[in-house]
Amino acid sequence: xxxxxxxxxxxxxxxxxxxxxxxxxxxxxxxxxxxxxxxxxxxxxxxxxxxxxxxxxxxxxxxxxxxxxxxxxxxxxxxxxxxxxxxxxxxxxxxxxxxxxxxxxxxxxxxxxxxxxxxxxxxxxxxxxxxxxxxxxxxxxxxxxxxxxxxxxxxxxxxxxxxxxxxxxxxxxxxxxxxxxxxxxxx
Numbered sequence: 001x002x003x004x005x006x007x008x009x010x011x012x013x014x015x016x017x018x019x020x021x022x023x024x025x026x027x028x029x030x031x032x033x034x035x036x037x038x039x040x041x042x043x044x045x046x047x048x049x050x051x052x053x054x055x056x057x058x059x060x061x062x063x064x065x066x067x068x069x070x071x072x073x074x075x076x077x078x079x080x081x082x083x084x085x086x087x088x089x090x091x092x093x094x095x096x097x098x099x100x101x102x103x104x105x106x107x108x109x110x111x112x113x114x115x116x117x118x119x120x121x122x123x124x125x126x127x128x129x130x131x132x133x134x135x136x137x138x139x140x141x142x143x144x145x146x147x148x149x150x151x152x153x154x155x156x157x158x159x160x161x162x163x164x165x166x167x168x169x170x171x172x173x174x175x176x177x178x179x180x181x182x183x184x185x186x187x
Contacts, residue, residue, distance in 0.1 A: 047170065050129075050153050050173070051170045051175065053130065053153075054130065054151045054152070054153055054173075054174070054175035055151075055175045055177070057110065057119060057130055057132055057149075057151045057175075058132070058149045058150065058151045058175045058176055058177040059149070059177050060119070060149075061093055061132050061134050061149030061151070061177070062147055062149045062177050062178075062179050064093045064094070064095060065093055065098070065134060065136075065147050065149075065181070066147075066179070066181060067095075068082070068083075068093070068096075068097070068098060069083075069181050069184075073184045078183070079181075079183050079184045080142070080145065080183055082097060082098060083098060083136060083145070084098065084101040084136055087136065087137045087138045090108075090133045090134070090135060091133065091134040091135075091136065092108060092121040092132070092133070092134070093121070093132075093134050094120055094121055095118075095120075098134070099121065101136075108121070108131040108132060108133050109121075109127050109128070109130075109131055110128050110130045110131060110132055111124065111125030111126060111127050111128065112125050112126050112128055113125040114126070119132075129153045130151055130152070130153050131151065131152050131153075132149060132150065132151045132152075133149075133150050134147060134148070134149050134150075135147070135148040135149075135150065136148075142183065143182065143183045144180055144181065144182050144183065145180070145181050145183075146178065146179075146180050147178065147179050147180070147181055148176055148177070148178045149176060149177045149178075150168065150174065150175075150176045151174065151175050151176070152172075152173060152174045153173050153174075154172065154173025154174065
């Protein structure tokens with residue numbers, strides 16, 4: 001048997017107490033950084049998701065109004081039949097009509113109906129964080145209407161009445177779409 005192998009004079013190398021504490025501190029700090037990055041990434045992902053949904057709901061508002069105009073024309077009615085008669089009204093719109101036009105901005109919550117997974121302004125369905133208003137501005141001869149659909153998923157307050165492209169953006173938790181509809185046929 002080799003006696004050198006079991007010699008009592010041999011020094012064993014290892015980590016000191018201070019080195020162990022430093023290693024634990026470094027690993028803990030790295031775990032905090034990773035957790036922070038994951039948290040901010042999740043927040044940004046949710047913000048992007050809400051922005052996409054807001055833009056699509058805004059475009060849907062425009063398409064609903066366009067559909068109402070087109071259906072009026074197809075029935076032989078004036079294209080702006082059942083549209084509000086005053087410019088700058090804030091309206092709610094569903095698939096078959098424009099409802100609740102008024103200069104106020106209350107109760108604009110979109111609800112999702114479980115049967116068809118569609119967003120509506122009516123009282124049934126689960127309330128979402130999204131709110132939508134449709135602003136209608138006519139020209140002097142009422143031959144055209146500028147339609148603006150505004151969707152917000154943030155705080156809805158009096159400032160929402162005067163939304164423009166300079167204040168309606170992703171950081172304001174707001175999206176909008178604007179188009180011009182022309183009166184078809186006679187008045």
